Amino acid sequence: MSAAATTSQPRRPRSGNRRDEAARLAVLHAADDLLVEHGFGALTVEAIARRAGVAKQTIYRWWPSKVEILLDTLIEDSAKRIPVPADEPTAESVRGYLRGFARFLTRDPAGKVLLALLAEAQHDPDTARSLHERCLAPRRARERAMLTGATDAGEIAPTLGPDATMDALLGPIVYRALTGASIPRGLVDTLVDALLRPRAN
Amino acid sequence: MSAAATTSQPRRPRSGNRRDEAARLAVLHAADDLLVEHGFGALTVEAIARRAGVAKQTIYRWWPSKVEILLDTLIEDSAKRIPVPADEPTAESVRGYLRGFARFLTRDPAGKVLLALLAEAQHDPDTARSLHERCLAPRRARERAMLTGATDAGEIAPTLGPDATMDALLGPIVYRALTGASIPRGLVDTLVDALLRPRAN
Amino acid sequence: MSAAATTSQPRRPRSGNRRDEAARLAVLHAADDLLVEHGFGALTVEAIARRAGVAKQTIYRWWPSKVEILLDTLIEDSAKRIPVPADEPTAESVRGYLRGFARFLTRDPAGKVLLALLAEAQHDPDTARSLHERCLAPRRARERAMLTGATDAGEIAPTLGPDATMDALLGPIVYRALTGASIPRGLVDTLVDALLRPRAN
């Protein structure tokens, strides 16, 4: 309470057991597996707990909803599988990004997670907000940087602003994935040609 | 009523009361209202029955699931609000169709139904099948006719096939609606210009 | 709408399926069995539902708590096993009643129900109220009648009022049952002799 008290740093009453990393990973994997194997309908908190060998309370302690569990896996997976190109500001890198995105949505099990969250966001405003804040907005920021970089480098000349351009490029890919259609190589090429170099042709 | 009628259906196993049209409409409106007012999460069969003043069994008797209720309303509404142009095979009519589509998704309460069904289709294969068979496929057939008509008339010259072209046009609109973004007039114009008259400019 | 309709009595808006008697009995028996076999600690609503082959909601629909289930069985059983003598206003019938009571508490499985409810009443005011209103008070009314009848007939001459007399007679029996002690024949005899015929000896 005297000088000694003043010297002591803001009290760190930290103690107690720390979070169990194994439990955290078990939950993430269980959620992922259940979604891929049995669909979103089978993705209940009880089922996740059962499959992960974890108590329900452990899930509720760390995640406010099953949607946040999926978001955790999605953020990690999408960062690995479909990083936004930041180094080479070329039209080709944009094309490559879109092809990777298409492959992710149609072939990668983790792509199902994005589609499921995009779907759930239509049913639940909280999901919509979380999906935007934690996944879509950060990615969009990097996508904008990718486009403006390439534009500044003279590689592309989009008619629309960066946001609308990205939506025009991604929209068809996402929509076909949502409707269960494949995404042919020509579609991506045409989108890039038509929207990024409208006059350069 | 006459001898002819009696002859045409000699064994009428049918008897008793016929379907109550008032109950049918009450269910459709209750489902629509609940979706718009409280979201898909509040759209339970019990809530629909409660709001419609109808017994649950009456719903289960006529609809296999709540999704089919929504489909019934969607098919009727979309036929009225966003008919596929069939008379004038011009680029302008395509543009008008896309603008109507964008307005439907972002402004019309009935547009929420389409987004909700598209979402639910990600969670449930039965919904996906119904949505395609009863809504998306018939509309796509008319959209294809619209595009081929305009192409034959020399009004447009799409690079892609009619299906991919429609997805490239609709995808951005749907995607922005799904992510809660508005759909600016310039986006539709650019899509039409870039994808339907790539060389005609 | 005619005079006939007006004449018809106020319509009985009865509809819906009636209560399932089999489910009701299954619940009562399951609760009883669980209490006797595994004790009050194992008497959870889930366990009752499981053992009765009944949905939890069915229990919650008809009983506000598991205590009321036990009360239902207790009221029925105690009416059968330890009826309060009403016909013969003799000291002997009182003695017989107390012996039956002692046997009920120590030998009859249903006696465990009374002890459990008396115990639970100490933990929960709602139980205390229900136990009094539905079981103890009605029985006490009949016990009072028994005592006053015998007193009027000159068979007994209790010093205390009927309530205190009954408590003085039953208290030792209940207390020994609560503490797991047997109830010897001499105890009942001495209580009757000492409290009902203090001067008659």
Next chain:
Amino acid sequence: MSAAATTSQPRRPRSGNRRDEAARLAVLHAADDLLVEHGFGALTVEAIARRAGVAKQTIYRWWPSKVEILLDTLIEDSAKRIPVPADEPTAESVRGYLRGFARFLTRDPAGKVLLALLAEAQHDPDTARSLHERCLAPRRARERAMLTGATDAGEIAPTLGPDATMDALLGPIVYRALTGASIPRGLVDTLVDALLRPRAN
């Protein structure tokens, strides 16, 4: 322990490897208070720990169950409030003991503890055993001594053996406390008169 020890830890006489008496008392008082204030239903280990400002583990380390906590307080309180008379082997001292007992059960907050434990003993065999071994049996031994002392002194002449006599005296008192009834002075007097001096009148 001496001045040297004090010097070695100038500011921290507290903590170390011995049992923390402050924690022990905090737990006992918290349990007592919770029982009196919110009833047995609110008496959870978590609530005790919370109210006592003590870790759950500290409770589990020293007490096998919350029942033992209550027993600790009960033994201490009952020894103080209702000691069994050992000095004067008179009928009057027995009467005084019973009156004290009645007052303890109906007026003293600590009396609630005995009723709660007697109740819990019906639900849980471990509680029953502990209650007997640590509380009821030792007290009963002293009560027996009280009765035999008075009998030998010619002050009383009970018909029944000492155990049954004590149960016949205490039973009505306990039963009325359990059922929420008051214990009138006349009841105790009549019990003493009727059971201890059946022929001496």
Next chain:
DNA sequence: CTATAAACGAGACGGTACGTCTAGTCTTATC
């Protein structure tokens, strides 16, 4: 003019999952 049979409202039923609570155990870091 009945008699039948379908559709209706009401709602009980066996279930599944929800999100919360407490039990009792185990771990970490502090004193």
Next chain:
DNA sequence: GATAAGACTAGACGTACCGTCTCGTTTATAG
């Protein structure tokens, strides 16, 4: 080594809907 803090597994709590199944009533045709 005892403590405060608190994460962990386990499982019951009471609620909301699910989809199925009677009930008894209503009503439009069939006989």
